Amino acid sequence: MTNFSSLEILDMSGNGFTGILSSYIGALPSLKAISLSQNKLDGTLQLHTKGMLKKLEELDLSDNNFEGILPPCLGRLTSLRFLDISKNQFGGNIPSFVIASLTSLEYIDLSYNHFEGLFSFSLLANHSKLKVVRFKGENNKLVIETENPSWEPSFQLKVLLLPNCNLNNFSSNIPKFLFYQRELELVDISHNRLKGSFPNWLIENNTRLQLLNLRDNYFGGPFNLPTDHYKNLSWLDFSYNNFDGQLQENIGKILNLQYLNISQNHFEGNLPSSIGDMSNLEKLDLSNNNFSGEVPTKLVANCTSLVVLKLSNNEFQGEIFSKKFQFFNNSLRVLELNNNHFKGTLPDKVSPAGSYLGILDISNNGFLGLIPSWLGNMQFLWSLDMSNNFFEGQIPCEMHAYILVDLSHNWLSGLSPSCADLSIIQHLFLQGNRLTGPIPKVTFSVSFHLVTLDIRDNLFSGRIPYEVGKLSNLRILLLSGNNFSGAIPKQLCWLKNLEIMDLSKNYLSGTIPHCFRNINFGKLNAIDAFDGLPQPNSTFLEFRHITIPYQEVEQNAAADFGIEFVTKYRSYFYKGGILDIMSGLDLSFNKLTGEIPQELGQLSPILALNLSYNQLTGFIPTTFSNLTHLESLDLSHNNLSGEIPSILIDLHFLEVFNVACNNLSGKVPDMKGQFGTFQNSSYEGNAFLCGPPLEKSCTRVDSSPPLPRKSLTTSKGKWCEVDPLVFSTSFWVSYVIFFIGVSCILYINPYWRQWCFNLIEYRMYRCYYFAFNMLRRQLNYTCH
Structure with a gap:
């Protein structure tokens, strides 16, 4: 190592090195920067820093497998400006004297480790050069306290990322030192159970602020923004809080965001029309509130850059798919309108530019009319949910989707289409329609990846095709409430991965197959339903800095869909993890x-x-x-x-x-x-x-x-x-x-009516004279 005594920069990142870190690195006196990130180094961190590494300014050990506690020798690196030990397995308490000694720090990242105990943020009070603090919690055992003791910072941060850190777990107050910050650009204090009103002063004091994330806290009350225009702020998330009231009317005049997420709050009233002035919006999530009224025309006409639009679980109404609805013709990837009161029909035509739609959920509304054939041109449409509406007519042959198709509880009729492309579909729901005829055998001969098949409560007839047994990935088979007849095909015994099978309320005859013992009915519930299925490019929905990976769509589809299954005399709805452990035969x-x-x-x-x-x-x-x-x-x-x-x-x-x-x-x-x-x-x-x-x-x-x-x-x-x-x-x-029938007959035929009246009169006189004669005989007998 003496040949490297003059070495100043050592960059060995991204090489996949394994084993422990050589202690001889600490013997290189001239080193100013060490980068060993993105390797597979493990063991405890050992640096022989005594009298060495005095010149070290940058130390990057991120994305490895180091474990144990932080070594005290780190406190001797007094020239250190950059410290990144994120994404490792470090644990125990964070040594206070180590952090307090590194007063030259400008950048510190301790995220994604297993630290625990109490860490006082006041240890950084004298770090006047500090600009970036990143500390994303991992195991919920660490508490970061900023309020005790009281102190004032000597630094002006640009980046503060403290999500999921049990921040101020005792008082639940927003950190007071933020009142002294004027240069913040990125602030993330999400998932910390903080309470209070919306910190509009944070936006007002930091005019360079670009990102503010308050997600998953207990902030509440009305949402009030400062009156000035803040052009730099582009990313705002205060979802999963307790804000209520109405959005201020001029929100679109004050902010020009690219990302706005205010879901899971208690907002109500009409959506301000000024929100349509945010022409740069790429993601808008207003779901799970109490908004009502019609969606502003400005929003559906002006915000043509939207990639994600979520309006689900509100009280919106009206015809959103008007002639001014522009989203299908541009960049939209995700559209969720479910659980509202929208009505009207879907557009008849969509330009080819709209073929990038990946998720479409318009379920539980009042949409009607025919299902348009252009849905078949959406080559990236992986999740389609149109359930609980009033769509009618036949299912178009062009219909397809990669993960989920849900057309249940509509007025669809006719034969099940044998021409639809089901070769890659995983979850198919057609329950509660008026579909008739036998199931086309070709449907099952090409449905290689089908995991869920729900065609309950229709008018399907004939025998259950034995081709169903070829669906080797099938986990849920629901055929109840139809007119299937004949024997239960023994080929169903080939469905070894089946967890739930419902053949009830049909006209099936014959005996119960003995080979049902071959079906696992829950033994494999720990296996991922998507294992072994083809996965396309993970960034298939990438667009303008917003990436919606396949894995996210896959997880959402798996988590959102559920089924009803009757057990214990009741119909239960099983969803997500509960569905994974349910098993039954009906x-x-x-x-x-x-x-x-x-x-x-x-x-x-x-x-x-x-x-x-x-x-x-x-x-x-x-x-x-x-x-x-x-x-x-x-x-x-x-x-x-x-x-x-x-x-x-x-x-x-x-x-x-x-x-x-x-x-x-x-x-x-x-x-x-x-x-x-x-x-x-x-x-x-x-x-x-x-x-x-x-x-x-x-x-x-x-x-x-x-x-x-x-x-x-x-x-x-x-x-x-x-x-x-x-x-x-x-x-x-x-x-x-x-x-009523006798009366109608007598009213129509006068001869029968006269005969009936004569018969009744005759019977009445007979009864009268019979009673009279009996009474007279009784009197004569008494007198004698």
Whole structure:
């Protein structure tokens, strides 16, 4: 190393070096700058700085795997101006004397480590040259305190980034030293639970301020800006706070932002028209507030640079897609209008320049009309949600999207298009429409990456195509509420990754396939639903300094969509992480026959099993005791016989158990564990069951076995479900209809009417004379 005694700059960054840092680097007396960033160095940091490195001004060890505490020897680097140890594994307390000794610092970055304990910001009070402080918290164990003790800074910062640092955790006040700053350009104090009113003085005192991030705090009250025009401020985020009231009318006159995010607050009233004067806006997020009225014409006409527009979860109304709506023709990548009261139709035509749209969500509004075919020209359209509107007609052949297509709960009709490109789609939702006919087999032969298929509550008919079994990535299959018939195809057993399957409310017949044991039903819930699927360029939505990577769209699509699944007698909505751990099989309300396969007892991870309202016979399998995670088991309204296996009391997570309306006999399982919570309704309609909670005692049980009876299923109902209210209502309705019918006939035909009146008169006289003669005979008898 003596040959390098005159070395001043050592830059070995970005080489992927591994191992520990050589201590001999500290023996180079002339070094002024060391950069070892973006390597894979690990171990503790050891620098032999005694009498050496006195001239060192820059030390960059960022993006490595160093661990342990910061060595005290760093405090001897008194000439250090630049210190970056971010993105490592350093932990423990930050040595106060080390930071306090480095008074020559201009730039310090301690972000993304595992520091803990209390760090007093006043240690930097004498660092008069300090310009940049970056300290992004990582493990929520570090508390940065700026208010105790009271102090005044000798520095004028340009950059202050302290997100997620438990800043002033005791008082929750915004740092007072900021009152003395006049040269700030970037300020990020997000995710710190700070409270108070909007710090408009921060903008007013720092005319060079470009970025202000107050996201995820407890700031509240009205949002008031200074009156002057601040042309330098381009990035403003105070989302996830408690601001309320209306936005001031002149906000677009004061600010000319590129990025504005005020989502997740309590703003209300109309959106100021001046917001349309921010002609440079590239991202505008007003979602999750209480804004109402129509979207200003200025916004949809002037802000043609918008890349991201989010107006979801408000009370907006009117026809936003007017002739002045310019976004589809320019730069728009993300458009979210969901959960409002917008109405009208989508534009008939869109120029080719609008083909970069990546996310379109207009769900839960009042849009109507046909689905325009230009949606098929959006080659980057990866997430399309048009659910819960009034779209009608057929699904265009041009429809496609990479991640998600949701057209559920509309008025779509006709046959399912066999020409649509579903080769790369992952989540398809068509529930609650009027789609008819059989499912085209070609649909499944090309849907290689399908993860979710939901076509419930339509008018699909025919057999379930065996090609469904080729969807190897399928996790959720929902076909209920249609007119499917025939046997359950055994090819469904090929869907080993399936977690939820709902075939209920159809006309399926035959037996339950024994091979269902091959389906994992939740064993693979830790596997990413997108694993193994092709991923395009990660910056496919990049535009003007705003990058919306594929991974973000992927995560949003996975987190936002959810499904309804009936279990425990209720329809639950499963979403995000909860959906990942849910598993269930629902074959209820069909015409299935035969015995329940013993192999279903091998589906140990399953949480919900519903076989009710079928024509199943035989015994309840004792193997069901292996379903140790089962929470809901419904076998009601079948023709099952024999005893209820007592071993089922070992199902400790069972919350719902129903075997009503079968031919079961014998003693009900002991009221232990979860079975102690089940009432009479779980067993009613089984005349030969006995024991608590039933009133029938087992000491006087008829020893003769119960005779098998035929199922009295009518329209998927049972003999034990006779409702007195329904019976009396139907009786009186029939009586009234009969009376009205007879009256109409007599009114139309005068001969029949005259004959009827004569007959009634004749009967009346007969009754009169019969009563008169009887009375006279009685009187004569008394007199004699």
